[in-house]
Amino acid sequence: MTGTSRADGVGDDGSDGRDGAVAAGADRDHGDGDDDGDGPARRALSATDVRKAYGDVRALDGVDLAVDRGEVFGLIGPNGAGKTTLVRGFTGTTDVEGTVELLGADPTDADPERIGLLPQSFDPPARLTARELLEYYAGLYAQARSVDSVLADVGLSDDADAWYETLSGGQKRRVCVGTALVNDPEVLFLDEPTTGIDPAGRRDVHRLVRDLAAGGTTVLVTSHAMDEIERLADRVGLIREGRIVAVGTPSELIAEHGGEPTLSVRLSDGAAADGAETALRAVTSRTRFSAARGRDGASVGKTADLVVSGVEPASIDAVVEALAAAGVEVESLSWSEPTLEDVYLELTGETYRPTALEMAESGGDR
Template sequence: MEPVLVAEDVHRSYGDTTALDGLSLSVAAGEVFALIGPNGAGKTTLVRALTGTTTPDSGRVSALGSAPDDVDRNRIALLPQAFSPPERLTGRELLDYYAGLYDDPRPVDEVLAEVGMAGDADSWYETLSGGQQRRICVGTALVNDPDVLFLDEPTTGIDPAGRRDLWALIADLAAGGTTVFLTTHDMAEAEELGDRVGLLAAGRLVEVGSPGALVADHGGESRLVVETDAGADAMAGRDYRVSESGRGLTIHGIDPEGIGGAVAALEDAGIEYESLTWSQPSLEDVYLELAGDRAEDALGGGR
């Protein structure tokens, strides 16, 4: 069976700017595919190509077995990155409008409740906070109960509790068989939701895999971060790899069972510290490792 989403050797340029540079991927039915990558990597361009709002210069794209602009609109939904509905509509009116575009829409009240907006459904869009507006926008992508859902940075501006609610909602949709294609700068979001994560840089997929596999292959080692004024030379002659970092020292390659020994070594060396933080590698480490300086710029700029 053909995957739900397919891109084969897709190229797309805007003038001299190459947005997609020979990109290939496929997404299976019911999968959550999370696309990450620096600003300008080509993520939105790929979403646009897969939803038929831009046409590749070359290569092939398909969605649900058809050219993207031939797909029945009842079966597909897109939450764009930038979405500016009329401000003098209420959330309910906006969702009612969207519901009217489809043959068999879901009850609007149900969708409003799902995105946590039942209580503010009758406020004008312009009076809602940025995060509330984003929730309403997410709701517009749910009214047709799509088979394929594109979410371009869905949780930008949404508070941490709301973000977790939306994650649970997206996970539920996927568990019910919806295929989700998500772009995000939030590594925790990609790690939490993605069955597979694809890292896009300069229009090319640098790596694709499950979050766990990507972290195992590229995330580096567990480490102990020591908040201290001491320099790395204070640990000289001991059997630890130590580097200086912003907060003090980082001791590399420390597994959980090695924490006690490392702490004993710090104390034996007479190092005074404010705090100790042990951390495992995460998708953010993978991102920084694989996307390099461009990724660091993007993460720094996005915070």
């Protein structure tokens, strides 16, 4: 998402609301009933037959989705798939058709003190230090956390008094995360939260998100980092062309759509690929092969990479023995399980696709 919105006014994109805030995982009573089952009382977010069009471009095309309280929900999909529009519908910053509820009410009626939003981009309101920026955002709420505790959470205690514009890209993103930590929302929206942050900072943010969820905060995360979503999310929804096409836990989605484990074998002699395939077919009939080949079908190059699908760890020794018996020299091999990225590629068919919706969402309604 681009642009910011504020608790006491209208954001840069002309929408109501404000940039979010998060607590450090304090437990809370959400207060909308004692239902411990799967009923409406447990839902923090719900969408029923939600639709949205930008002119002739349909951004959302009948979305049905429910997110429980205290859940970390990952929303993934190609650029222009409708992620931003759906989040705007949940936050009440974009009008949509259908039914959307935030904490059991229409998003436009929600108390801004209960909602947090971390935008993808961040434009400070003035030339301020990291501490002053957090103090500014803390002042937008009736109740706010200690700025020092927020600075500690995002790893900026030592740089608290540095001018924002002098910080590195990763440090600036930490400040942006900090603006989403200054109050204690019940629902938090995070758009690409770790963009530009180094691995250590990513771990800090991941730990913080888990702490928040353990304390009862509902977190909806959008990200193109599939490993991040796989690590963080209790459940994941994949949106494509305005429709939710799959929802489940990461392990469920991987089991259903991720494919088989693969064994990648690098042969020292590319000309040995044919012999290697013959040897491996004698080990199992479930394997499939791919190797670098010339236009005439012959294997080429000093080495050849052979990918064997459907090999479980217990079968790796048999593969190595079969190759050795055939006189095929192996330079290296590696085994990998399918991941959420494989699910993404299977269900979308591509890593990136510019669409008319992407262009529309970058306009005035973004």
